[in-house]
Every structure is written in C-alpha cells, then in structure tokens.
Amino acid sequence: xxxxxxxxxxxxxxPALAMVxxxxPALAKKQPAPPSLEAxxxxxxxxxxxxxxxxxxxxxxxxxxxxxxxGSPALERAVDWGAARMAEDGLTATRQEVxxxxxTRGEESLTxxxxxERELGMLGLGWSVGTPGGGVEAEVLVxxxxxxxxxxxxxxxxxxxxxxxxxxxxxxxxxxxxxGPAAAEALGAVAVLVRSVxxxxxxxxxxxxxxxxxxxxxxxxxxxxxxxxxxxxLSERGEPVxxxxxxxxxxxxxxxSHNVIGELKGRELPDEYVVLGCHLDSWDVGxxxxxxxxxxxxxxxxxxxxxxxxxxxxxxxRVVLFTNEENGLGGARAYAAxxxxxxxxxxxxxxxxxxxxxxxxxxxxxxxxxxxAVEARLAEVMAAxxxxxxxxxxxxxxxxxxxxxxxxxxxxxxxxxxxxxxDHDTTGYWPIHHTPADTLDKIDPDNLRRTAAEMAVxxxxxxxxxx
Amino acid sequence: xxxxxxxxxxxxxxPALAMVxxxxPALAKKQPAPPSLEAxxxxxxxxxxxxxxxxxxxxxxxxxxxxxxxGSPALERAVDWGAARMAEDGLTATRQEVxxxxxTRGEESLTxxxxxERELGMLGLGWSVGTPGGGVEAEVLVxxxxxxxxxxxxxxxxxxxxxxxxxxxxxxxxxxxxxGPAAAEALGAVAVLVRSVxxxxxxxxxxxxxxxxxxxxxxxxxxxxxxxxxxxxLSERGEPVxxxxxxxxxxxxxxxSHNVIGELKGRELPDEYVVLGCHLDSWDVGxxxxxxxxxxxxxxxxxxxxxxxxxxxxxxxRVVLFTNEENGLGGARAYAAxxxxxxxxxxxxxxxxxxxxxxxxxxxxxxxxxxxAVEARLAEVMAAxxxxxxxxxxxxxxxxxxxxxxxxxxxxxxxxxxxxxxDHDTTGYWPIHHTPADTLDKIDPDNLRRTAAEMAVxxxxxxxxxx
Numbered sequence: 001x002x003x004x005x006x007x008x009x010x011x012x013x014x015p016a017l018a019m020v021x022x023x024x025p026a027l028a029k030k031q032p033a034p035p036s037l038e039a040x041x042x043x044x045x046x047x048x049x050x051x052x053x054x055x056x057x058x059x060x061x062x063x064x065x066x067x068x069x070x071g072s073p074a075l076e077r078a079v080d081w082g083a084a085r086m087a088e089d090g091l092t093a094t095r096q097e098v099x100x101x102x103x104t105r106g107e108e109s110l111t112x113x114x115x116x117e118r119e120l121g122m123l124g125l126g127w128s129v130g131t132p133g134g135g136v137e138a139e140v141l142v143x144x145x146x147x148x149x150x151x152x153x154x155x156x157x158x159x160x161x162x163x164x165x166x167x168x169x170x171x172x173x174x175x176x177x178x179x180g181p182a183a184a185e186a187l188g189a190v191a192v193l194v195r196s197v198x199x200x201x202x203x204x205x206x207x208x209x210x211x212x213x214x215x216x217x218x219x220x221x222x223x224x225x226x227x228x229x230x231x232x233x234l235s236e237r238g239e240p241v242x243x244x245x246x247x248x249x250x251x252x253x254x255x256x257s258h259n260v261i262g263e264l265k266g267r268e269l270p271d272e273y274v275v276l277g278c279h280l281d282s283w284d285v286g287x288x289x290x291x292x293x294x295x296x297x298x299x300x301x302x303x304x305x306x307x308x309x310x311x312x313x314x315x316x317x318r319v320v321l322f323t324n325e326e327n328g329l330g331g332a333r334a335y336a337a338x339x340x341x342x343x344x345x346x347x348x349x350x351x352x353x354x355x356x357x358x359x360x361x362x363x364x365x366x367x368x369x370x371x372x373a374v375e376a377r378l379a380e381v382m383a384a385x386x387x388x389x390x391x392x393x394x395x396x397x398x399x400x401x402x403x404x405x406x407x408x409x410x411x412x413x414x415x416x417x418x419x420x421x422x423d424h425d426t427t428g429y430w431p432i433h434h435t436p437a438d439t440l441d442k443i444d445p446d447n448l449r450r451t452a453a454e455m456a457v458x459x460x461x462x463x464x465x466x467x
Numbered sequence: 468x469x470x471x472x473x474x475x476x477x478x479x480x481x482p483a484l485a486m487v488x489x490x491x492p493a494l495a496k497k498q499p500a501p502p503s504l505e506a507x508x509x510x511x512x513x514x515x516x517x518x519x520x521x522x523x524x525x526x527x528x529x530x531x532x533x534x535x536x537x538g539s540p541a542l543e544r545a546v547d548w549g550a551a552r553m554a555e556d557g558l559t560a561t562r563q564e565v566x567x568x569x570x571t572r573g574e575e576s577l578t579x580x581x582x583x584e585r586e587l588g589m590l591g592l593g594w595s596v597g598t599p600g601g602g603v604e605a606e607v608l609v610x611x612x613x614x615x616x617x618x619x620x621x622x623x624x625x626x627x628x629x630x631x632x633x634x635x636x637x638x639x640x641x642x643x644x645x646x647g648p649a650a651a652e653a654l655g656a657v658a659v660l661v662r663s664v665x666x667x668x669x670x671x672x673x674x675x676x677x678x679x680x681x682x683x684x685x686x687x688x689x690x691x692x693x694x695x696x697x698x699x700x701l702s703e704r705g706e707p708v709x710x711x712x713x714x715x716x717x718x719x720x721x722x723x724s725h726n727v728i729g730e731l732k733g734r735e736l737p738d739e740y741v742v743l744g745c746h747l748d749s750w751d752v753g754x755x756x757x758x759x760x761x762x763x764x765x766x767x768x769x770x771x772x773x774x775x776x777x778x779x780x781x782x783x784x785r786v787v788l789f790t791n792e793e794n795g796l797g798g799a800r801a802y803a804a805x806x807x808x809x810x811x812x813x814x815x816x817x818x819x820x821x822x823x824x825x826x827x828x829x830x831x832x833x834x835x836x837x838x839x840a841v842e843a844r845l846a847e848v849m850a851a852x853x854x855x856x857x858x859x860x861x862x863x864x865x866x867x868x869x870x871x872x873x874x875x876x877x878x879x880x881x882x883x884x885x886x887x888x889x890d891h892d893t894t895g896y897w898p899i900h901h902t903p904a905d906t907l908d909k910i911d912p913d914n915l916r917r918t919a920a921e922m923a924v925x926x927x928x929x930x931x932x933x934x
Binding site for chain 1: 526530531532533541582583585588668669670671692693696697700701704706753754898899902903904906907908
C-alpha cells in the first residue's frame, strides 16, 4: 500500500474536527467525598509499579506497527490502535482529524568519490527537497559554525557544506539541522550535510526536520559522526573531498492524520481540562520506541489508572496522543485551536517526550509577556505542587525545575495552561534519537512504570487541586 | 577498478616468495657493548610517548586507503604504503607474495515481509554463498543455542534459522557465526542469521567469517541486536516472521596478496628472529582502524624505534604486516611456511590485534603436546620477562598472563616461538569490531603510543635476552 493510500486531500482554513466516540463516556460517578491526595497517589503509584499494561502496549506499538511517520499507513494504524486501547481502558476515545503536510524520504544515498570511493551512511533531513535525477556532485566545505560559514562567504558557492558541529546540548546543536540548510543556500551552497545531532554513535545517522518555513531548495542530509570527522581530517590535510548525493525526498502536499483523545469527565468541573500528552507519530526509522512510543504508553497507562479510581478528579482528564509532532506540529496546533473554538479551559498539560530514562520529576513551564507575573505564577505553582511532588520522592521523581515542557503541549501553555514535561535522564536518549536504534530493547520497563506513576499522580493533582 | 584488477590467478603448492628489497638493509653497526636494558627501554618508551609518527601513519592508512579486504585494490595499496613507510623508517622492507582465496560481498539486503514490511540492517558473513537471483524467502526460526537447534530437529527444515545468542565472551559467542551455518544446513535450513557478536550496539551489524572449511551452501548473514530481539519477541508472541534475504556474495577463487616485512638485522644472531606482528587486511566496512590498523601502526612504530637505536639487538627483528587474517590466515601460514623452508629460527612473536584500548601488558602463549613441559617453559619465560615487564609498570603495561596470543603469530607459536599478544582492554573494541564504526575517531592516540612502547621494549628484550 502506498503512503498516499490513506490520505485524502483536504483544504481547511482551520483544523477539521471529527470526534467519534468509540466507547460510552466514563461519566463521573456519584461519590460523597474524594479520598485524600495521599490515598489516591498510593493507589496510582501502586497500580503503575505493579502493572505490565504499559509495557505490553508499547511492545504492541513498536513490534506490530513500528515506525510511523506522518502520512504513513502505519501512523493511521497506530491511531486506530490507540483509540481502541484507550476505549478498553475506560476512557472515551475519539479521533480528532488533523490537516497535515506529508513528506516522504524515497531512495537516498551519499557516495564519496574522492579521495577514495565509498558509500557513506546518511539519512536525509525531513522536508529536504530531493535531488535532480542525477544527484548533486560537488566538493565538500567543512564548516565549524554559522560564524565560520559567514566568514567563508563566496567560498561557499557551488559546494556541499558540512556542518561539523560537536554536540553540546540538543537545543544548541540542533539549530544547524534546522537553520543550516537555508543559511548555506543563501551563500550558494548546492547541498548541506549535518553532523548527526548526538554525543556519540556507532556509525549512526540521525534524521530530523529542517526548518520547513525557511523552505530551502537545496537537499540536506545527516551524516554519521565518523564520516564528519573523516571529512574534516581530509579537508585539514588539504585533500579535496568530492561527494555525490542522491535523494528521492518529496513534499507530498496536504494529507489527513488524527490526534487520539481519551477522555475522563471531571466530577465537578467537567469543562476544565488536564492533558496527559505524548506524540504518536515518529520518524521513519527504528520503532519510535523512546520517541515517543514510551510517552504514549506512559500517558495511556496514567489515564487508565486515573479512570480506574473510584472517584474521578474534579476536572476532566484527557490523554492526548498527538499526531505530526516530528515534522509539522499539526496535531498540537489542531488540538489547541479546537480547544479555543470550543471554549475549553486547559488548566494543565503534561507531556512525556524525552525518552525512556529515569524520570526525575517535571520541568515546569509557565509563559507570558510579563516576566514578573510569570515569576509570581511560577512561585505559586511550585508551592502548590511541592506536596504532590513530595509523594513521588520514593521514586526519585520529586524534581521540579523551570524549563521547557514539550512541543505538543506548547500551544496550550501559550494559551495559559501550566505546562509540565516529565524530566527524564536523557543520557541514553540522544544517542538513539531519530535513528534506526530507537527500538524497544533500549527501554527499561521500570522507567515506563515510574513515568506512568508520575504522570498519573501529577495529572490527578492538576485535575483535583486549586491551581 | 574492479576488485579483480590487481589479482593474478596463481596455482602454487607452497606460498610463493618474492622478497624485493625496497631499501638498503640497515646492517648491524659496530659497537663495543650494548647499553643496559633499562637504558634502551628509556629511549624506546620516551621515543614512543613523544612521537606522532604512529598516529600519522594510522591516519594515512585509515583516511586515504580505508578498509581493505583480501582481494581488494585497497589492500594492495596498503601493502605498497606499508613497505614504503617501513623503508623510510630504516627497515629493510620486502613484500612476501601470498596465495589467497578471494571473497566479495556484492549487493545484499534483508527484508521483513511479515508481520510488517521493513528493510533490516544486515551484513553478510565472509565466505557465505550468495542467494539465487530471486533471493531466499522463508519463515524465521529463533534458536537459543546449538542444543536448542538439535532439539528442534525436523522443524528446522525450510526455515531461516536465527541464532539469537547473547554475547558472553567473543570466543564463546563467535562459534555461532563460524559453526552455525553448517549446523543449520545439516538440518535443512535455507539460510542462517546470526545475532551480531557484540555486547551492545546502535543498530550495528557485525560481519566476520563463517567456517570456510565447512563450506555451507546456504547463505548466512549477521543482523543487529535490535532486530534479533524484535524477531524473538514476535516469535514468542506467536507472530510468524517472514523474511526475504538477497546476497550477491561470491567466492572469487585464488588470488595474490602480500605480507609486508620490515627487517632489522641482529648484531650477533642475525638468523634468529623476533616478529612484531599485526594484520594489514580488514573487513570491507569502516576503516579497519582498530582491526587492525592500530596494531600495524604500533608495530611499525616499535620497529622504527628499535631501528633508531645506536646498537641493534642481538637477534633480527621483523615487523610483519600480515595479509588475509580476516578470511583465510593465508599471510600467517605463508610466513611460517617460508620460515621453515629458510630454516629461520623464530624466538618470539608479538602481535597487537585486540583493538585500541589501554594495553595492560601481554598475553603469554606457549604451546606443546607435553603440558608439563609447557608449564615449565611458561614458568621460565615468566621469570625471564618479569624484569622487562617491570619496566612497563609506569605505563600500567606490566601485566603478564597465560592466554592466546594472536591469529597471525599462531603458526610461529606452533613452531616453538614464544607468542605474546598485547593485552588491550577490549571493552570498547567488541562494540565496533567488524562494523562500519571501526574508524579512526574511536582511537586514543596515547593508547597507540603506549602500545608501540610496549611492543618496542618487549620486542627488543626478546631479541636481546637469553630465552
């Protein structure tokens, strides 16, 4: 089946919404009074740590669906799977239609022609254009950073620019992948290669998107750390490095995908919402296990555990498996736009999208124009969450620090929701991020249980407490 | 240029020898008395630790020649390079013709057809047969070990056997790569896959030879740890895994390669020899940096340093860059056969072929039919080498333990030479062994300097002392 078979072109100014109930809503039950936060946390943590459900769901997603780039049949299979699983878990499961832009990789290759002839490992960058049929052939120009590129000036014209930038933090280094192609194109480069954004590797190329908005018209791909180092050494010896790049990448235009929403109605404030989020799509390599099958399995498990409580929290809880995070953020934008349209107030939004390491609590994300007001709100939030966080101390999950929460919940945070990102140890994450090595075997099931426990307790608290 | 271009078919019962001097022999100089072992060691260690020569040679070999499988033009370029470098280093450099068997990989692919369709990472095993044009298509049978295979009996027929054996030691695990294909063929398997022989990976397939002597007529390839684990999980869930394997591998018959020998004549016993060995060939992936460019750079540097001494040692020293270690051992056998034919007495043979980790001294290898005699000889050797070893203590290179020395010096050890293998920490070696990740960037130049120092001091001692 072609990647296009499941895609029907649509043209909508605003995201289309198709909320189709797959199960009867789990309506709030009549209860005299809710148990204490401590009692609920005990039930959620105990349940999360003793259950295999999340691991089994992640195994299904990875092993029988696999990677799932926006536009692929696999992603829509995952949508169906997620909705079915959440319905089984006692949530009201719906699919929210999302207009997306579809990109496909196609056949691709990178060949060193001189000083020796070798096939090189590579992965084209998302949203790269393809090459003309015969490919692009040119000499490499090794560049240290953007300043170096600018200093090189006219020397860039006609060359394949290689950004050989060592990994510091993901945020610092990824800008060469996102902004590097357009910057090199502006100086006349014919193609761009980026040293993979990772601290180390085993001849492991890392894909990921370039900045689609900048719309560079030269092809761009990631190379391994090994080949970047090799080309640098050759260049420093004065050996010209000549490469041939072929990429069959294509912008396929508009398509349709879906967020999956699993809802539990709140018992007192059903029109106020707390989101437990992750993204269901992945790059088209590996199994999308840590990025972000792990987050989805954890969020679904947290939702299942909250739905199994005898007393629902005051506010409604939604597990949202966002679509199209990797190359468009269409799912996140569509969800937020629909929330605005429906007048839904989102109190908080938690995301797990930093892999499968030990979860050490949450990154707390409050935004606003007025920094004094943001600071005041942060202090208030930190104080309110401290007793919740303390309940996670035996899991070492009681960290709270001010930082970016997550891409999918970002639009909700912009709208005023408190953003929380599960704060995983990313030591083991960056080396497999966006690579064929992002597979189930790298995941510690206990970190999945811990993450589900933390999301469940914090999600419940956001839905229950005065914030 | 095709891999065949440099190969002329020859048919020889015994290895042909073509000793062509590339430089005037560095004859023993007239000296009254040699300096003390301590003084020589100081000069050798000081020289090795302060020189960039070995690193520059390894960089040249890796970056401008690259990988070099037996039969490839690259290997013969490396032969010319090694001879030229050793002549520059003051050694008498010769090329020793070696009859070899040539195997080529060709195009290859492994595709999962069910339960999902995916291209899988793989590397065919050396000496595997190719597949018929259309490839081999069959269901996978996951096997724990040879006993499990035998128990499965008739169930093996018609299946692609996957040996999913976790890494323990290289010696224990590699037997599934070497002996597994023939064992599965005997029960009617149509192809064999081996979980790559490595403790961990990043979707990293490891090639290597199967047992050529067993001549299995079914194709065999290595898969990644990730895909082996995936196929096991699917099988354990009862999901049939169907694969299509295509391999263009070919046995190309006889060819010619060369050992490179750099000789320094001994001042008193020029017809007794000490070998400083390594192998120049590599697998056809990566750069053959640790396996075994590192060993060659270290041995060449040790030879250069010994040749630069004012007084040559009593015995002759030969740096030998063996050919065809990876898939034939033709170089090792040819060298030993020539030594026998010429009546050369080889007193000792040192090899560095365990990667580029910290060198902790030597594995001491004495062989013989009579174990009591071997034990006595070992005790004698350990006692004689203890003061030499003590000189390497500041480098943490003073370890001496009884163990296998190396594949290339093996035939000389069988003939009575004392075998010594540089005893590297292999923690970082097995993950890159026989993979595209065996590249220069993984090597610590100081470990190369230390290895050269240890080989130089020990090589000199073997050539100087009564043993």
